[in-house]
Amino acid sequence: MIKLKTFMVATVLSLLPISLAQAAGGTFLTAHDLGFGGSENADPISPNRFWQVTEKTMNRLVRPSASGEPTSDLAVSWSANDAATEWTFLLRDGVKFHDGSDFDAADVVDLLNRIKDPELDSPVASVLAVMEKVEALDPLTVKISLSAAHADFPLLMMDYRIRMTPSGSGDTIAKTGIGTGPFILETLDPEGTTVLKANPDYWEGAPLVDEIKIISIPDAQARVQALLSGQIDMIRHVTAQEKALFDNNPKFKMQQVKTGDWLAAIVFRTDTEPFTDVRVRKALRIAADRQTMIDLVLGPGGGVVTCDHPVWTGDQYRARIECPQQIDEAKRLLSEAGFPDGIEIDIVTSDLRSFWVDLVQVYQQQVAAAGIKINLVKAPGDGYWSDVWMKKPAVTTSWSQRPADQVFNEVYRGGASWNESYFTNAAFDQKLDQARQELDREKRTVLYQGLQKMLFEQGGTFIPFHVNQVVVTSAKVTGLPAMFDDGVQYHTVSVGE
Secondary structure, X not given: OEEEEOOOOHHHHHOOOHHHHHOOOOEEEEEEOOOOOOOOEOOOOXXXXXXXXXXXXXXXXXXXXOOOOEEEOOEEEEEEOOOOOEEEXXXXXXXXXXXXXXXXXXXXXXXXHHHOOOOOOOOHHHHOOOEEEEEEEEOOEEEEEEOOOOOOHHHHOOOOOOOOOOOOOOXXXXXXXXXXXXXXXXXXXXXXXXXXXXXXXOOOOOOOOXXXXXXXXXXHHHHHHHHHOOOOOEEOOOOHHHHOOOOOXXXXXXXXXXXXXEEEEEEEOOOOOOOOOHHHHHHHHHOOOHHHHHHHHOOXXXXXXOOOOOOOOOOOOOOOOOOOOOHHHHHHHHHHOOOOOOEEEEEEEOOOOOOHHHXXXXXHHHHHHHOEEEEEEEOOOOOHHHHOOOOOOEEEEEEOOOOHHHHHHHHOOOOXXXXXXXXXXXXXXXXXXXXXXXXXXXXXXXXXXXXXXXHHHHOOEEOOEEEEEEXXXXXXXXXXXXXOHHHOOHHHOEEOO
């Protein structure tokens, strides 16, 4: 029996309501980037999920610890049969939704079945594709049967989108946002200000602020100016250049958190010329000096080199791969692929993320020596994810930390909804299936590490580093856990005068 027990910019600013700048005491002010152009909604499993809302209004069955391990949220324990094809979750008793209804097994069954509904086209469907049947054994027990063994299935349940909603709410949840979390959705306004009110009956204890306001600020520099001027209380992704604005300033506090976030990366569509050629893709990736890129884009100590594999240093399956800059080898590969005089490509980016333009500019300079000419094309941040990402041949991208198996399935498995590089490799998919079904941990590790090496050799995504996240808050903010985005519990945050 497998068993796991857990421990119980000035223009934009001028448009902001004056009342927000004056808010204090019981209000925590934050921002979001309007990346879906106003189509953000409160359904956690929607392609346009407003995660800055759902992370505060809803709970998962399993949440990540600071080290990335699965710990208890709405499930207090879980276990598997010897073949790891059936997983049973025991649910927390006495938890209520914001509408007063009880949380129970029927809600879990409904949410997990809705994820698999092809009409919804949820990106989480690829994460849970192995899930075959979900059933309530009693009001507080759920059994999940899998189509194949998966020794690490609870890791998948930590997905930041798999948050519990009331059964039968599929048609309304996008607007109501009803969950079991510490805050209750009062006003949903993605293009303006979204308001969350404290849930006094939250099962982990009432929040320490009365409300959270989430303000739409699409431009990264405008978000920095908003924090400097007191119009928001926190930014979770601050560049080296921006960090200097807050250093030694008593009005602000700073945290540095190691993460598996690849917030600045470049993805090349492997179904589009010239990126269909694996030699071109590899040349484009090995022509860069990753450590220098960290120093210039993030600042010294701002990140950890990664060799185009998305598995972070804290993951049990992380592979050690060396990827020094190789100008001569990049030239050779390009020549062999039919580009003896070099290659010219456009990379579409935006001010949506603080690091993106800097990344492309540094990359542009580094790869020039290999005969690679990069044209930087800027697109608006508003609607970037819907209008640019997964549409243009080469774009900047960003992802938050995910366990190895999850990120492989969601980003690289052939046909996955968010396979942004359109990477299709039957051998990769087969080895991924073998890895998740292997019950011997050492053998499973070898398989997952082999997948990472395969991506370095053949993949279409240039991931130069994982970010040591710099979080800056107003000095009046206390109780913010030093955690990666996915693990923060906002009910512990307070805001003084």
